[in-house]
Amino acid sequence: MRDFTVVDTLGTLKACLALLPFMFAPGYVAGWALDLFGFRQRRPILRLILAIPLSIAICPMLSYLLARFLEPGLWAFYIGVFAACVLLLVREARRAQLWPLSKYTWVALCLMAVWGLVAVGSMVDLQIGDKLYPPIVAYDHSVRTALTVAIARHVPPNNPFFANAVAPLRYHYLWLLFCSLPMKVFHLSPRCVVYSSVVWCGLALMCVIALGLKFLVRVQTGVERKTLLAVGLLCVTGLDILPTLYLAASWRLWQADMEKWNEPQITSWAGSLLWVPHNVAALIACFVAFLLLRHQSDSNQGWAPALVIVAGIAFASAVGMSVYVTFTFVVAVLLWLLVLVTRKGWLELAMFATAGSMALLCALPYLLSLRGPAGGSAFLEFALRPFPLGIILARQIGASLRSQPALNVANAIFLPINYALELGFFLVVGVVRLGQLMRGSIVASANELAAWTMVLTSFLVGTFLRSSTLSTNDLGWRCFLPAQLILLLWGATIVHDCLFHRSSVVAPTASSSWARGWLATLLILGILGTGYQVFMLRMYPVLVDRGAMAGESWVTPNRQFGKRTYALRSAYETLDAQLPASAVLQSNPATEDLILHMLYSAHDSAAGDGECGADFGGDPGVCAQRVQKLAGLFTFPDGSSLDATCREYGIDAVVVEDSDRVWREPSSWVWSRHPVIANEYVRAFRCGVAADSMQR
Numbered sequence: 001m002r003d004f005t006v007v008d009t010l011g012t013l014k015a016c017l018a019l020l021p022f023m024f025a026p027g028y029v030a031g032w033a034l035d036l037f038g039f040r041q042r043r044p045i046l047r048l049i050l051a052i053p054l055s056i057a058i059c060p061m062l063s064y065l066l067a068r069f070l071e072p073g074l075w076a077f078y079i080g081v082f083a084a085c086v087l088l089l090v091r092e093a094r095r096a097q098l099w100p101l102s103k104y105t106w107v108a109l110c111l112m113a114v115w116g117l118v119a120v121g122s123m124v125d126l127q128i129g130d131k132l133y134p135p136i137v138a139y140d141h142s143v144r145t146a147l148t149v150a151i152a153r154h155v156p157p158n159n160p161f162f163a164n165a166v167a168p169l170r171y172h173y174l175w176l177l178f179c180s181l182p183m184k185v186f187h188l189s190p191r192c193v194v195y196s197s198v199v200w201c202g203l204a205l206m207c208v209i210a211l212g213l214k215f216l217v218r219v220q221t222g223v224e225r226k227t228l229l230a231v232g233l234l235c236v237t238g239l240d241i242l243p244t245l246y247l248a249a250s251w252r253l254w255q256a257d258m259e260k261w262n263e264p265q266i267t268s269w270a271g272s273l274l275w276v277p278h279n280v281a282a283l284i285a286c287f288v289a290f291l292l293l294r295h296q297s298d299s300n301q302g303w304a305p306a307l308v309i310v311a312g313i314a315f316a317s318a319v320g321m322s323v324y325v326t327f328t329f330v331v332a333v334l335l336w337l338l339v340l341v342t343r344k345g346w347l348e349l350a351m352f353a354t355a356g357s358m359a360l361l362c363a364l365p366y367l368l369s370l371r372g373p374a375g376g377s378a379f380l381e382f383a384l385r386p387f388p389l390g391i392i393l394a395r396q397i398g399a400s401l402r403s404q405p406a407l408n409v410a411n412a413i414f415l416p417i418n419y420a421l422e423l424g425f426f427l428v429v430g431v432v433r434l435g436q437l438m439r440g441s442i443v444a445s446a447n448e449l450a451a452w453t454m455v456l457t458s459f460l461v462g463t464f465l466r467s468s469t470l471s472t473n474d475l476g477w478r479c480f481l482p483a484q485l486i487l488l489l490w491g492a493t494i495v496h497d498c499l500f501h502r503s504s505v506v507a508p509t510a511s512s513s514w515a516r517g518w519l520a521t522l523l524i525l526g527i528l529g530t531g532y533q534v535f536m537l538r539m540y541p542v543l544v545d546r547g548a549m550a551g552e553s554w555v556t557p558n559r560q561f562g563k564r565t566y567a568l569r570s571a572y573e574t575l576d577a578q579l580p581a582s583a584v585l586q587s588n589p590a591t592e593d594l595i596l597h598m599l600y601s602a603h604d605s606a607a608g609d610g611e612c613g614a615d616f617g618g619d620p621g622v623c624a625q626r627v628q629k630l631a632g633l634f635t636f637p638d639g640s641s642l643d644a645t646c647r648e649y650g651i652d653a654v655v656v657e658d659s660d661r662v663w664r665e666p667s668s669w670v671w672s673r674h675p676v677i678a679n680e681y682v683r684a685f686r687c688g689v690a691a692d693s694m695q696r
Helices: 004-034 036-041 044-069 071-095 103-123 138-153 174-179 190-215 223-235 241-251 269-275 277-298 305-321 323-343 346-369 388-396 404-423 425-439 446-464 474-478 481-500 512-545 561-578 595-601 620-633 642-649 688-695
Strands: 126-128 131-133 653-657 682-686
Touching: 004 036, 004 044, 004 071, 004 103, 004 126, 004 174, 004 190, 004 305, 036 044, 036 277, 044 071, 044 174, 044 190, 044 277, 044 305, 044 346, 103 190, 103 223, 103 269, 103 512, 126 512, 131 512, 131 561, 138 174, 138 190, 138 595, 174 190, 174 277, 174 305, 190 223, 190 269, 190 277, 190 481, 223 269, 223 481, 223 512, 241 512, 269 277, 269 481, 269 512, 277 305, 277 323, 277 346, 277 446, 277 481, 305 323, 305 346, 323 346, 323 446, 323 474, 323 481, 388 404, 404 425, 425 446, 425 481, 425 512, 446 474, 446 481, 481 512, 512 561, 561 595, 561 653, 561 682, 620 642, 642 688, 682 688
Parallel strands: none
Antiparallel strands: 126 131, 653 682
């Protein structure tokens, strides 16, 4: 029996190593060649820190443009930067005194290792005997695994859930494109590539924290200690643990993801990294671009064309990684331009405007490729941020909140409570920082105003705007990432002052012990929230399978989830070894949730679900006809049309589960046709052209 936990762990580590040169070399070479952030004069450790965020800022869009318009140039570019990076590092190793490492470097390496263990352990399948349990985050990563397969095949990619329909992919996929590049060189599991992207995104975020403290907050003393504290604060979220425990105690409702108590949520750092690393990558790209332009203006070095171009490419990369985060930064930049007008910062204003124009020029081919039929939903609309839990509690005590105006008033009243629960410690950080600014203990420098512009933008967008392109308000979820980053940087300085300077930062007249007590309480609750979230994202399917709690729709609560998952993955592993990468596999598109099929298939589907993933591209009308015909194969016992249908849609194999209706018919084709794979829960059959070739 194969141990899939070991297979996934080794595969993810292999993918992490394969991504190392892509994540490091381009940023290091670009930093050195263009002297970004005064790269050549920086200490070796800071140059290493700069390399990863710079790579994430420039490579996604560069990779897209080269892969689409000049694919040989793509590999010429990476081979060139790999070689140049090796030469620079060899030269650096001869000159620099790298050993012994400081105690802060050792602590940083330990924190990075801990993150790697947490990230890998949170994502790989957990095998217990003949039972297999993917984590809850597989709900999202299953889709990205299928998209990664399509992206690695060619650029621009097609919708993998609508094979042989010429449906160009509409999605912000440049993070997946960048991370899938090693798949063209090494044999890597697309699922492990997606998991490795989570690991690298967390490491890049740690590097960005160091850059933010140095170049934006302008920390002058104790920078190493404050950086480590800021990295530690990634473990802190808001007070989400309180409403989560309330729902569990009152309604026996244990959430698979702690954040689900509120809609829209402000996701913890752990949640953002594990669920949506592409959004965090977009934050990194935008923040690096903003810092580049701000630092150039602050250092009074004048106009720098190369730097402006790099900033423009970074903003363009962000567009292709997360439209929600990038939109928030666009608003922040527009507000910052107004500030620059009042401060007569004409040179910086010109650099931002030029970088924006450059970003639009670079991103235009990608944006044009996303064009498709107009839908009924809007990317942007005005709506006051709701607080569903508060509305429910208000109705329970007799408040009549039926009309929309009444709901708006209630949501406005609940807004401070909403943000207090979502942000917890970090809301206090913002209040304290504002008090320090108003008292004059912090200078209202350009960097300080720029940081406040990002915070204000997140609150304005998150409070008054929403996106309806999906059933969830993703804009309301992701727009807070810039504010969360700034509040985390400020929080590190406050915690540092409380721990090492023994000062009261909450108010000059308050008791120091009282202030530290409150901060410690908020920190502990935030850490407990993150710990609960990481544990449940990993162990929830195990708990459901053992009957400890009710399951989500795709985690079947019949205590057979683990065995069924093991059987399905085993079947797909065998099919993957038998069929070429271009093969099309089809399961029942009418199944309620096809998460596991997307996660393990590693092949396109003629209809990936009941809508063929048409949100990612394709004609829903064509899909409806296709789904009707395909669903019949898994419903009716007569399989005489199976091969003809497979030929029509280019399907090479079909996968039938015991939950499909046709399985339960003893006279159906499932039991009369010879399977290539069969176990207690799954039977797979070659069909169409693939079946003909087997017979020959």
